[in-house]
Amino acid sequence: MADAAVDKGSNAILIVGAGLSGMQSALLLAQRGHAVYLLDEAPGIGGSLHLLDRTFPTDSCGLCISSPTNATYCPSIECSLHPNITPLPLSELLHLDGAPGRFQARIRRNPRYVNVERCNLCGDCAAVCPVTRPHAHEGNLAPQKAIYAPPPRAVPNAYVIDMTACIRCGKCVAACPTQAINLDEQATEQTLDVGAVILSPGFSPFDARRKGEFGFGVLSNVVTSIQFERMVSPPGSTKGKLVRPSDGKTPKRIAFIQCVGSRDQTVGREYCSSICCMYTAKQARAALESQPDAEITVFTMDIRTFGKGYERYWESVRQEGIRFRRAMVSKAKQHPKTGHVALNYVSEGGEPKEEEFDLIVLAVGLEPLESARKLAERIGLGVNAYGFGEAGEFAPVASARPGVFVVGCYLEPKDIPDTVAEAAAAAAHAAQTASQP
Template sequence: MTDSVRTSTSSILVVGAGIGGMQSALLLAEAGYPVVLVDSAPGIGGSLHLLDRTFPTDSCGICYMVPGRPAYCPTIECDLHPNITIVPYTDVVGLEGEPGAFTVRLHHKPRYVIPERCILCGKCARVCPAERPSQYEGDLAKEKAIYRPPLRAIPPAYVIDMSVCIRCGKCVEVCPTEAIDLDMQPTESQVQVGAVILSPGFEPFDARLKGEFGWGYYPNVLTSIQFERMVSFAGSTGAHIIRPSDGKRPRRIAF
């Protein structure tokens, strides 16, 4: 998929596919520029995918930031736009040249699942015996070593965390489309572009730095992202607010 990317000095590389990177890519693509949209995560969308509903419309917040009208999901817009090539799970490891003529070296990490074959049936995750804390649920839930990125992420396909996987092969046995390749290796490629836009996004604040609030010590102290995932219909609690300590509904909440 990545080796077939056709680029030229008229192309533009956007590094980071959160809301800023996606909007930059869409604006450039609408202006007629070929865009290569690269992100280090398994799917594009960034941190905004963690937010289920946003004020004041109580709708998907990411949908109303796309430059076109009517409002539509920018992840899907990027996926469907003929001028945008999406390259997920990839790091930029080298840059040479000058404005107007850059050569960029890309390192493509193996996801161990072939996106074009994955049908999201979930059979692999159901039989997987290995678990890890869910990075998308703010450590409030567990997920399997083979997991699906956020619901709206592109490409819509599972990925395997090999630091957790025990290579039992159960997922390979149950996959109906033979989409899983545990021997997949990293690859590298080069692209020729005329300009580079950096949109690296952000990392959530480490609440342990504010020790007076007791996050990480008191189980019922949550970060804002953890609370957002708890009230999300796509979250592990199905939008039910519960106390992590005992699973019961809280009577009072302090912000």
């Protein structure tokens, strides 16, 4: 493997995880003159933000308002354009040696198999690729080839090959008009000298299959909130149209079930995921906009709207005619002919009820990423009982290792405003720890 030492001096900062918090810290540090390495294991920077059609409580797309400077731009694009930020997609932090102000970070850069400068996004490669598999970014509700384009606004905007799916037939190589594809590209390693490190690897959505009573993965008309978000997104799996996966019909009676994989001892997730009440309200409104005669019911234990403007947002959604039922759903079953899904629950008055819907949306909670737990282990950090990263009680972005700061949903579920505030705190600490530019 090639070993290229890169030395930008110890004013450089390494950020591991290029989602919202990582991008926010990167932009603040870059504006202060620090060299920033923005690393992510994904093919592009942007993280989970690229899944979102819009954000609450403003119903804006959210990519522009999180920027600390010109609100016109998307933070992914700003990060890619800033001369002080070096995006490192498809990369992993292997080891971290040294001390605050003088760390040596050993990283691996995994192959993309497509030359970013040469790729013109023509799509000829994907057109001839014989491998089709479920599109993970679209919640597996759309097909994707083994060679594919990252989500819109991800940076760099160039095709990439998933070698776990590729059969190395070579058809894409022959079809590419710019000779951009190299199936033999190898991983490389390099050492970065950095003054401080910020960990912001993000979260994973709860795997709804673990709540077998709702039938996710078995009943076709039970989808997760991530799948629903991509459905109502114009570039998403159904190009913004609401459809039932079983037959492509437009669903009229839609039920949302909250707290799936949160506040639930049976799956070891006793905590509240803090964002799903609000994103359910947002998605319920999106469903009504897409289909004004839809009948929307939200099954909830209680509503937690704690942020600025959240209660007003929820109340305005409620007044649009969305029905909130305070009940815990115990079972879902799908009729084999009609595709309708019957939900069993106990009403607030204690009566057992059964009600039928066309589509069920599970508001899944957030849980720690397995890859983030392994990363913490590799660099000598612990995780809490749930597997989230740990920070000091009175130093909320300081890890147990001096000079390494932790931020965002890596620590616990949180919304965008809290994430942005925390990212700024981590950037300030990292700037103090590294030498001055």
